[in-house]
Amino acid sequence: MxxxxxxxxxxxxxxxxxxxxxxxxxxxxxxxxxxxxxxxxxxxxxxxxxxxxxxxxxxxxxxxxxxxxxxxxxxxxxxxxxxxxxxxxxxxxxxxxxxxxxxxxxxxxxxxxxxxxxxxxxxxxxxxxxxxxxxxxxxxxxxxxxxxxxxxxxxxxxxxxxxxxxxxxxxxTLLAWNGMFIRKDWLDKLGLPVPTTKDELYDTLVAFRDKNPGNVNGVIPWATAAAGMNYTFGNLVPSFWGPMSEEEFVTTTNWLKPGNKDAYKWLNKLYSEKLISPDFALDKTAKQADADVTNGKVGFYGANWDYPLTAKIREPLKQNAPDANFVAIDTFKNADGKYIKETYNENxxxxxxxxxxxxxxxxxxxxxxxxxxxxxxFLQFGEEGVNHTMVDGIPQGIAQTGENMQMSNLNLDYTLVVNGAELGDTEKNVKTYAAALATGDQSYEKLAVDSYKINTTDGYTGFYYGVTNEASIKFGKTLGDMNKQMMDRLIVAKPAEFDALYDKLVKEYMDAGGKAIQDENVKHYREIKESSSK
CATH class of the missing domain: 3.40.190.10 (Periplasmic binding protein-like II)
Incomplete structure (x- = not known):
């Protein structure tokens, strides 16, 4: 599986x-x-x-x-x-x-x-x-x-x-995972272009910190939280990775991939320069990060590709910072000029x-x-004229009250054979998904389409082994917890102590089961390749 x-x-x-x-x-x-x-x-x-x-x-x-x-x-x-x-x-x-x-x-x-x-x-x-x-x-x-x-x-x-x-x-039906968003209105106030590289993003974050274009109390150039670390850095870290064979890319734990250490060192630098949420490691539920975004304090953040469309962000942001305008961006270019990022598998x-x-x-x-x-x-949209209306071929205004309420977007929990809108066309699916989240506010369609396109460009999916990794079952929970703690500790470490701490934590991770999982992945990968070559 x-x-x-x-x-x-x-x-x-x-x-x-x-x-x-x-x-x-x-x-x-x-x-x-x-x-x-x-x-x-x-x-x-x-x-x-x-x-x-x-x-x-x-x-x-x-x-x-x-x-x-x-x-x-x-x-x-x-x-x-x-x-x-x-x-x-x-x-x-x-x-x-x-x-x-x-x-x-x-x-x-x-x-x-x-x-x-x-x-x-x-x-x-x-x-x-x-x-x-x-x-x-x-x-x-x-x-x-x-x-x-x-x-x-x-x-x-x-x-x-x-x-x-x-x-x-x-x-x-929708394969995008991570997303990156920036305050376009802040960029316009400062006369800055949309950043397209890590260096440009760094300069922009410094400008947000020093010039506070939103004139807010406690400006946060880059908002993140311990709870959402994978989303925040999911596009950034791979942009630092160096050349690898397919086997190395697939089977090697991220902590040992060439360039991974440099990625966290860069994040450590940003944190030490007060460009990242100061208390992100304490924010275990992302509640504080959400509040900072919706209160108009944040210039840049990473989250799910559809995060700005969700009611918990969209509605309070409109109320607290009506001029705020987040746009989707692609800013983490690797040495080959690609913006690689992980996407969901087809299932x-x-x-x-x-x-x-x-x-x-x-x-x-x-x-x-x-x-x-x-x-x-019907299960996704209900009856036309009762649960929704059709606008340019897209169902709008899906009923969300009483017995018509859908407890998950597009009734995910009742439509067991599909995850995501199903209208037979990806762009329609994206627009429909946006309409369902934004309850018919068509101003969010462009943001959704742009974000989806960006976050499926140069995308890669997790390798499908087709067999279970017994070591992953045994050690997965422990390593998952360690992974979160490692990210937090490395980002907040004193810069002079970073290198030694990274090496120490990665060794502990590998000894705690990381090596066993990696070795089993290598074994399965080679068996699959050998079998497919026959």
């Missing part, structure tokens, strides 16, 4: 919460098979007791959210899929922040929903390795032709383990059918039904 770039919080599950979810799953004593259905999910007849299909859904704790098992979207599912298939679809809520821990408990108790999902590929691999998942090849062939056609071989390959299909990855979340499920055929029919363009459109 491809582990991707997702990280999951490890939070212990309380007994009371477990009890409530177990009750939500229920014990389905009705195990009669559903009526025979065609590949599009429709049934030839509806006879006998209804079959109950349980499907996971994230509870994101959104204020004012409707009943996650009884709303516009679940009613549509039961009307359009449930009735024709003589089935009842019940949604089992799983707290978003505890999803991996909850799945572990439910799987161990054989109580996981018939269709469960996670963004953590390593978790799915572990379930497959322990023989806890249905092998889906035959089900896909018999009941999933529409699904196979929609996802394609590349996306489906991310859900294979030891040559067998064990999960159904969602198609990720999103992983849906799977636990071995304990008694409704595997119905589960596959459900996922296959969802791949119908008409179904996807």
């Amino acid at each position: 491809n582990t991707g770039m997702k990280k999951k919080a490890a939070i212990l599950l309380g007994t009371a919460l477990l009890t409530s979810v177990m009750a939500g799953c229920g014990n389905n004593s009705n195990n009669e098979p559903a009526p025979a259905a065609s590949n599009d999910g429709s049934a030839a007849a509806s006879t006998g007791p209804a079959e109950t299909l349980t499907v996971e859904v994230f509870d994101r704790g959104i204020q004012g959210q409707p009943d996650l098992n009884n709303n516009t979207w679940t009613k549509y599912v039961n009307e359009k899929f449930g009735k024709p298939n003589n089935a009842i679809v019940k949604f089992v809520t799983v707290p978003r922040s505890q999803e991996v821990d909850k799945l572990n408990v439910l799987m161990a108790a054989n109580e996981a929903p018939d269709i469960s999902f996670t963004y953590d590929g390593t978790t799915v691999t572990r379930f497959a390795k322990n023989n806890g998942l249905y092998t889906l090849d035959e089900l896909l062939e018999k009941y999933g032709q529409q699904l196979k056609s929609y996802l394609g071989d590349t996306v489906l390959s991310y859900g294979q383990y030891e040559g067998k299909q064990v999960s159904i990855p969602a198609k990720r 999103g979340l992983f849906s799977f059918i636990p071995k304990s499920s008694k409704h595997a055929e119905l589960a596959m029919k459900y996922l296959n039904w969802m791949a119908d363009p008409e179904v996807l459109f």
